Ligand SMILES: Cc1ncc(COP(=O)(O)O)c(C=O)c1O
């Protein structure tokens with residue numbers, strides 16, 4: 001069986017249409033990096049571009065770079081590049097701040113868009129914690145109450161009192177992919193708005209924000225978009241909602257004429273209305289450079305490879321892991337799977353992951369018992385999936 005898997009891995013790598021993209025990343029063949037769903041690898045061109053931004057744009061041009069190097073418009077320009085990856089036409093995404101901050105803007109703005117009598121913020125019960133914390137605070141501030149529901153039940157749970165539902169497209173822990181089209185349609189049918197958190201889906205699979213009429217969305221850029229540690233996040237506001245988008249953080253950068261330094265606030269049109277303060281130029285331009293790797297990549301090819309990788313890894317785990325030691329909590333159905341495999345390991349999961357990392361297989365551990373393996377189709381190969389499962393088997397066999 002294992003010999004058959006090795007031959008299969010070779011054949012799959014040979015047929016991989018994305019294989020050449022790996023060399024665009026700074027990766028070493030000694031490590032199997034399965035943590036791109038926490039921090040994406042470094043695209044090789046980023047360091048040179050950053051050196052240029054620091055040396056030439058900041059160092060030589062200094063303040064002139066806000067206009068001459070295009071710094072001022074960079075949040076919307078880079079937003080449009082992210083838009084191509086999440087199915088958003090230009091003019092609807094602004095890059096800046098953290099996901100947490102953008103969740104706040106989106107949830108409060110969605111409540112402000114809601115009709116009378118809507119005082120409920122519906123939250124995916126298994127949400128990444130920051131979304132839950134921020135939504136709870138946003139609810140308190142807007143006179144709403146929070147109600148939690150399993151993300152799969154949100155279509156049926158949204159009702160006449162729901163102002164907004166906040167849902168994770170892919171669950172960070174289990175890797176479950178939620179139904180963006182169906183949930184959005186059902187929440188709309190209930191008269192409410194939906195905010196999607198795309199942190200674990202953008203760059204991992206095709207996302208079609210415009211096609212499904214999503215109201216608002218947020219996401220980070222340091223996972224599958226490889227923007228780097230602390231890279232700025234983004235906010236999507238559907239074009240027809242932009243004139244009514246009432247930001248709870250109306251900083252001077254979102255003013256229609258920031259340099260008027262007017263004491264009265266007048267919001268900018270378009271995506272810029274989602275801005276707050278001065279953009280994080282260095283990390284924003286690092287992200288801009290990192291996005292170049294996507295120029296010739298089709299998201300459909302990414303999805304095909306992602307599913308093949310995770311299918312193959314699951315089969316390898318079945319072949320190598322001692323019976324009963326791990327159990328996948330990631331859905332087997334392709335329609336319900338993101339780009340990771342999470343294995344429940346009831347016995348000593350933290351120690352197992354530490355040993356895996358020591359042996360060159362980098363995933364992560366999520367308390368209390370989850371071993372999480374992220375598969376980044378741009379740079380992860382099938383032989384690596386096989387090696388990760390083999391080493392996991394060895395570690396579990398102790
Ligand atoms: C689903 C999800 N939402 C939000 C965050 C937090 O984003 P940030 O730290 O950029 O606020 C993360 C990861 O850290 C995440 O996985």
Ligand SMILES: Nc1c(O)cccc1C(=O)C[C@H](N)C(=O)O
Pocket residue numbers: 037038039172230
């Ligand atoms: N944002 C992170 C960080 O600053 C340090 C360590 C990990 C992260 C993460 O992104 C965690 C990630 N969102 C998760 O899904 O677990």
